[in-house]
Amino acid sequence: MTTLYGYFRSSAAYRVRIALNLKGLDYDQAPVNLVKGEQRGQENLDRNPQGLVPTLETDDGVQLTQSLAICEYLEERYPEPALLPTDAEGRARVRSLAQLIACEIHPLNNLKVLKYLVGELGVDEAAKLAWYRHWITEGFAALEARLAGEDATGDFCHGDTPALADLCLVPQVFNAERFECDLSAYPTIQRIVANCRALDAFHRASPAEQPDAG
Amino acid sequence: MTTLYGYFRSSAAYRVRIALNLKGLDYDQAPVNLVKGEQRGQENLDRNPQGLVPTLETDDGVQLTQSLAICEYLEERYPEPALLPTDAEGRARVRSLAQLIACEIHPLNNLKVLKYLVGELGVDEAAKLAWYRHWITEGFAALEARLAGEDATGDFCHGDTPALADLCLVPQVFNAERFECDLSAYPTIQRIVANCRALDAFHRASPAEQPDAG
Numbered sequence: 001m002t003t004l005y006g007y008f009r010s011s012a013a014y015r016v017r018i019a020l021n022l023k024g025l026d027y028d029q030a031p032v033n034l035v036k037g038e039q040r041g042q043e044n045l046d047r048n049p050q051g052l053v054p055t056l057e058t059d060d061g062v063q064l065t066q067s068l069a070i071c072e073y074l075e076e077r078y079p080e081p082a083l084l085p086t087d088a089e090g091r092a093r094v095r096s097l098a099q100l101i102a103c104e105i106h107p108l109n110n111l112k113v114l115k116y117l118v119g120e121l122g123v124d125e126a127a128k129l130a131w132y133r134h135w136i137t138e139g140f141a142a143l144e145a146r147l148a149g150e151d152a153t154g155d156f157c158h159g160d161t162p163a164l165a166d167l168c169l170v171p172q173v174f175n176a177e178r179f180e181c182d183l184s185a186y187p188t189i190q191r192i193v194a195n196c197r198a199l200d201a202f203h204r205a206s207p208a209e210q211p212d213a214g
Numbered sequence: 215m216t217t218l219y220g221y222f223r224s225s226a227a228y229r230v231r232i233a234l235n236l237k238g239l240d241y242d243q244a245p246v247n248l249v250k251g252e253q254r255g256q257e258n259l260d261r262n263p264q265g266l267v268p269t270l271e272t273d274d275g276v277q278l279t280q281s282l283a284i285c286e287y288l289e290e291r292y293p294e295p296a297l298l299p300t301d302a303e304g305r306a307r308v309r310s311l312a313q314l315i316a317c318e319i320h321p322l323n324n325l326k327v328l329k330y331l332v333g334e335l336g337v338d339e340a341a342k343l344a345w346y347r348h349w350i351t352e353g354f355a356a357l358e359a360r361l362a363g364e365d366a367t368g369d370f371c372h373g374d375t376p377a378l379a380d381l382c383l384v385p386q387v388f389n390a391e392r393f394e395c396d397l398s399a400y401p402t403i404q405r406i407v408a409n410c411r412a413l414d415a416f417h418r419a420s421p422a423e424q425p426d427a428g
Contacts, residue, residue, distance in 0.1 A: 049363075050314060050356040062303050066317065069309035076302045088290045089276050095283035100264060102313075103280065107321035116348065123335060134330065142264040149263075 002027040005047060005055040007034045008210035011106055011171035012067035013054040017210075018167040019071045021201035023078045031212035034111060068102055071164055083164045094158045097146065097165035101172045105139035109175065129179065136176045140186050143169075147188040155195045162196060170196045174207065216241040219261060219269040221248045222424035225320055225385035226281035227268040231424075232381040233285045235415035237292045245426035248325060282316055285378055297378045308372045311360065311379035315386050319353035323389065343393065350390045354400050357383075361402040369409050376410060384410045388421065 004020065004027050006013030020027050032038045032053050040051045047063045048055045056064045056073075064070050075083045084091045107113070109132050117123040117131060147153045157165035173193045176183060183190060196202045207213055218234065218241050220227030234241050246252045246267050254265045261277045262269045270278045270287075278284050289297045298305045321327070323346050331337040331345060361367045371379035387407045390397060397404060410416045421427055 049359040050318065050353075052318075058303075060303075064303075064306045064310065066310035066313040068317070069306050069313055072309055073302055073306040076305065088287055089272075089274075089278075091290065092278045092283050092287040095286055096278065096280035099280040099283055099316075103282070103317050103321055104264065104266075107317055108327065113322065116345070117335075120344070120348075121331075121335065121337060121341060127335060130334070131330070134334075139264075145263040 002059050003030055003057040004028070005030045005032050005044070005057070006053045006210075007032055007039075008207045008213045010034065010053050011175055012052070014171035014174070014205060014207065015067045015102075015167045016054050016056060016070050016074075017205035018162075018170065018202055019074050019083060019164075021205050022081060022083065022162060022167070023074055025074070025078065029211055031210075033212070068098060068164070068168075071167065075164075081161065083162075083167070085158060085163070090152065090158060093150070093152055094163045094165045097143065097157050098168045100139060100143055100146075101165075101168040105135050105172055106168075106175075108135040132179050133181050136172070136179075136181050139172075140176070140183070140189060144186040144188055147192065153188065153192075156192055162199065162202075166192065166196050169193060170202055216273050217244055217271040218242070219244045219246050219258070219271070220267045220424075221246055221253075222421040222427045224248065224267050225389055226266070228385035228388070228419060228421065229281045229316075229381045230268050230270060230284050230288075231419035232376075232384065232416055233288050233297060235419050236295060236297065236376060236381070237288055239288070239292065243425055245424075247426070282312060282378070282382075285381065289378075295375065297376075297381070299372060299377070304366065304372060307364075307366055308377045308379050311357065311371050312382045314353060314357055314360075315379075315382040319349050319386055320382075320389075322349040346393050347395050350386070350393075350395050353386075354390070354397070354403060358400040358403055361406065367402065367406075370406055376413065376416075380406065380410050383407060384416055 002025060004016060006029060032044050038044060039053060045051055048065050054067055056070045058064065064073055071083060084094055114128060117128055147157060152158050154160040156162045157169060170193055216239060218230060220243065246258050252258060253267060259265055262279050268281055270284045272278065278287055285297060298308055328342060331342055361371060366372055368374040370376045371383060384407055
């Protein structure tokens with residue numbers, strides 16, 4: 001059986017849940033409570049030396065880390081329905097949109113980073129919130145420019161089927177809404193996210209639907 | 215002709231240079247001076263709406279962004295020599311090691327982030343340096359644990375040929391050395407980096423060898 005070690009509100013786990021659902025794969029969930037610090041416990045470190053979630057334990061018992069690497073693995077092992085287009089340029093476009101979020105926005109707003117800002121740098125609540133919103137605003141502005149300006153954009157980030165970029169976008173928008181970021185300047189992002197949320201695979205992956213939702 | 219828009223000291227451009235060299239591909243270099251702010255100029259924004267480097271312009275005239283997406287594109291178009299192993303678990307391992315660096319260490323130590331710390335949060339030089347070293351130390355500790363503990367590690371991060379993880383590791387170690395981080399606790403990382411640096415493809419990609427090296 002495939003087991004996902006995750007947390008209902010973790011964006012990275014959320015991406016993997018969407019991928020598993022889109023692929024129609026069954027999986028068990030084993031929650032790791034990030035607020036209680038369980039990610040730094042020995043049990044989680046043994047499967048994930050970075051002390052993070054998600055970890056995907058495959059049906060062969062192999063433990064995989066890093067959400068995008070896990071999604072690429074799922075794509076290679078279970079090619080249908082595809083999370084990447086067939087042409088090299090299209091695949092590069094989808095990956096670059098995914099990485100715009102996963103390498104440029106999300107790492108800066110991680111729980112451990114926010115804790116460092118407050119604990120080590122003495123940043124107050126208002127400045128922490130400004131930091132959070134700054135990286136979302138900067139990233140979403142670039143993302144909106146690309147999605148609105150590039151012909152390959154369709155009902156989803158790339159064409160008319162959900163792909164790797166969409167399963168990064170929806171969790172990032174969930175975070176933005178949670179921190180009350182103004183998203184009115186990003187109509188293309190909003191349109192695509194609405195299309196995603198209308199799909200059962202995205203709905204079932206959402207934080208509120210998880211067994212550990214608080 | 216393939217053109218790389220980069221900057222000699224950019225880690226992300228450095229990764230792509232190594233990939234191009236390992237694949238034996240010819241390319242022109244078009245420097246974008248990050249210290250002078252050329253990345254935010256209209257010319258660069260037209261090719262890279264995030265205002266970043268690198269951008270790879272392919273021989274078909276397609277412009278690609280995000281270093282790991284570019285490397286995956288090169289891998290798909292020019293499969294030999296391979297930057298990823300052939301088995302799905304091995305590919306996931308290499309990608310997860312690459313992403314440990316590209317999604318967890320490097321984004322936090324980017325120039326724009328350091329500027330925000332100083333400009334918006336009033337962080338002093340010592341605290342900025344501590345921030346820089348903190349994310350390298352945390353990331354390298356997890357990476358060393360994985361590389362030292364996992365059987366798949368060889369002369370390089372995965373087996374005995376350089377792969378996607380190595381071309382993220384070498385630029386990250388360059389950064390660590392530049393900011394005088396103590397690397398004595400990471401013997402496996404040091405051993406692998408020495409093996410990489412002995413290869414011409416890595417040497418020719420190093421910042422000091424670039425036309426725009428200051």
